[in-house]
Amino acid sequence: MNDKNPNVQKASGPSPTTLSFMLMLVLLLLAGGALLLAPGGWKVAPLILVGVGLWLTWRMRRGDPVLGELEQLLKAANGEQIDLSADLQVAPGSPYAGLAAQYNAFATRLRQIMEQFQQHNLVIGLSSAQGRLLAEQSAKGANRQEEVSALVFQSSEQTATAVQEVSQRSSAIASMNSRNLEVARSSQQELAEVSRQIAGISEIMGNFRSTIDQLQESSGSIRNILGTVLDFAAQTNMLALNAAIEAARAGEQGRGFAVVADEVRSLAAKVGKAADQIQSLVGNMASAVAGADEGTQGMIERSALASDAIAASSSQFAAMVADFESANGDLLMVSSALEQLSITNSESHEHSTEIRNLSLQIGKDMQTSFAKADGLRDATNRVLRQLASFRLGHGRMEQITDLLMQRRTALEEIMERLADQGVNLHDERYTPIPNTNPQKHDASWVGPFRQAAQPLLNEWNSSQGKDGIIYCLPTNDMGYLPCARPESSNPPTGNPEVDAIKSNFMRFLVTNKVDLQNIRDCTHIGFGTFVLPGNIVCFVLFVPLYVRGRHWGTLGTGIVPQALGVS
Structure with missing residues (x-):
């Protein structure tokens, strides 16, 4: 009889309707859990809970207090802050004890999953923020690198132009120096020839002075001889005069001797006169020779000075030619080095152009990377804001x-x-x-x-x-x-x-x-x-x-x- 009592049956366990409801509720909760674990499912899981809440509302209207409490829990879970912190409380021995245990186990697992999910997203959020910061710093570095590469490119371009110009000017200077070197060599040879000719003139003038010295000596000898002739003519004249006097004293006997004496006196007078003329000419010649000797001496001295000056100039030209040769060699080396530098700088300029282009590309890529990192940070922050709306109770x-x-x-x-x-x-x-x-x-x-x-x-x-x-x-x-x-x-x-x-x-x-x-x-x-x-x-x-x-x-x-x- 008691087995057929409906009150006893109700106390002993839930009705078949309640059991089916409990099974349906557990299945819905498990479906919600499965969705929660799926990518993006945490956004859909609350909808499942809402559906469960609506069903519970309908059931609660039929006078089930436990389901009413469960409805309140689900309403809290579907509020502005998704509250998953509370467990379903039922009296011991309640027919809903199994349901409460399943719900509480699911809620605990859900809280653990949400906590892990929250923690993982905190790590992701921190990493994305740090990545965004690094991307921002890298973007700034890339911009700075782009600016520096542009400056390097500009400097390289200016350097290439300057090196090319210096190379051209160096080549022009080297060519000019080569021409000057040839002129200096030619001038040195001409100076050497002039020095040789002046030396020859000095030698000739020396010989000429020797001749003049001989003329002066001969003039002196002639003067001495003329002096003797004049003395001889004077004595002859005196002797002829004495002879004429003696012939006059002798009278007729001395007449012939007197004629001879007169002739001798006339001849002596002529000889004296001729000797005087010769002596005058020799004196004039001696004066001329003395003047020539003085001029020759001056010419010899000036030739010596000119020879010394030309020798000094020749020595300076020789040193200048040596310097020109050394400078010409250096200029040729510099010109060659500048040509090589120009080639190398052209290659460097090409590299700097490539660096600039790469910097521009890196700058664009870093801006894109920064934008993506910024977007990732914003997306992560949106997820973190959603997760912050969950209340887990601890x-x-x-x-x-x-x-x-x-x-x-x-x-x-x-x-x-x-x-x-x-x-x-x-x-x-x-x-x-x-x-x-x-x-x-x-x-x-x-x-x-x-x-x-x-x-x-x-x-x-x-x-x-x-x-x-x-x-x-x-x-x-x-x-x-x-x-x-x-x-x-x-x-x-x-x-x-x-x-x-x-x-x-x-x-x-x-x-x-x-x-x-x-x-x-x-x-x-x-x-x-x-x-x-x-x-x-x-x-x-x-x-x-x-x-x-x-x-x-x-x-x-x-x-x-x-x-x-x-x-």
Whole structure:
């Protein structure tokens, strides 16, 4: 009888309808798990859970409380934040204990898979951000290489032109030097011939002077002889005179002797006169010979001076010819070397042209690589944002997410109070602050905001990264950072390198279009990678900030990869 009691049957186990439902539910959950493991399936799996939730809603309307609890779990899993942290709780001995165990086992496995998937994508995200950073640096290096290669090409082209011009001028100088060398050699030969002729003239003049000396000696001898003749004529005249006197005394007997004496006197007078004439001529000749001797001596001296001067000139010409020959040899070597250099430089110019072309191609390839790395980073960040919407119930990321939500609430309360006081936090009329580098900007709301929010931000950023959080700061939809960490909130020093780190506030810090769009599109939780000054890659978790129901920006926190188990 008891076996036929429907109450006993109901207490002993689920009805066939319930069993079929449980089997259907398990199959749906397993299908969802299979889709989750498939590529891109994690986007489809929640749809399966939605379907299960709709079915459970229909079943719950039939008065099944356990299914109602399961429906609440699935609703949480299909919320804005996909909550997979809770297990299905049933009373001991419940007919749904097996279903709860299967669901909880599946949920645990699903959480483990999502955690592994999340961790793998964190590694991928970090690698893609680092790859994007390296691609950016490589692209900058490629651009610099392109600029340098262009300068090298320009210098090579100028060098090739200069070398060619120098080679041409060197060849012209070598040719000119060869002609000058031939002229110098010819002049040296002519000087040698002139020196030889002057030496011959000097020799002739020496012989001529010897002849003149002999003439002078002969003139002296003639003068001596003429002196004797004159003396002889004078004595003869005296003797003839004495003879004539004696003949006159003798009278008639001496008449014939007197005639002879007169003839002798007449002859002596003629001889004396002729001797005087000869002596006068010899004197004139001696004077002429003396003048000739003096002129000859002057000519000999001048010939000697000319010979010495020509000898010195000839010696200098010889040295000059030797220098010309040496210079000509050097110029020929230089000309040959320049021709070889011109050929080599032409080859180098061809290589520099090839390097420039390769640099241009590398620059284009690096820009393409950078664009792809940028796209990969953005795609990875989108996946990370989707994964951040899963709540698994444990892990450092969820702790940071909960902390960020609390801080978001505290900051929004401050911003709402400022709005109540009439501060227009959406004022976008920014004014550049003079003499700041990097450039700072001010707006009407920045002063009140900093005064109200900076103490809270100082408290949030006091750990200096010891808890894995590098910073926690608000950024508006324009990418403007009104406040900074305490160590980055110093007054400007005027040194751009120092101010970029130590005075990093009131600046448009986010300028990348994709990052700006991520800030503006954030409605619940955003997640991605960010590069800090010093090329430090970190993860950034951000949540939206609203003022008067209007999207203002985000509150973001930088997380070191090690804090999330990524190295």
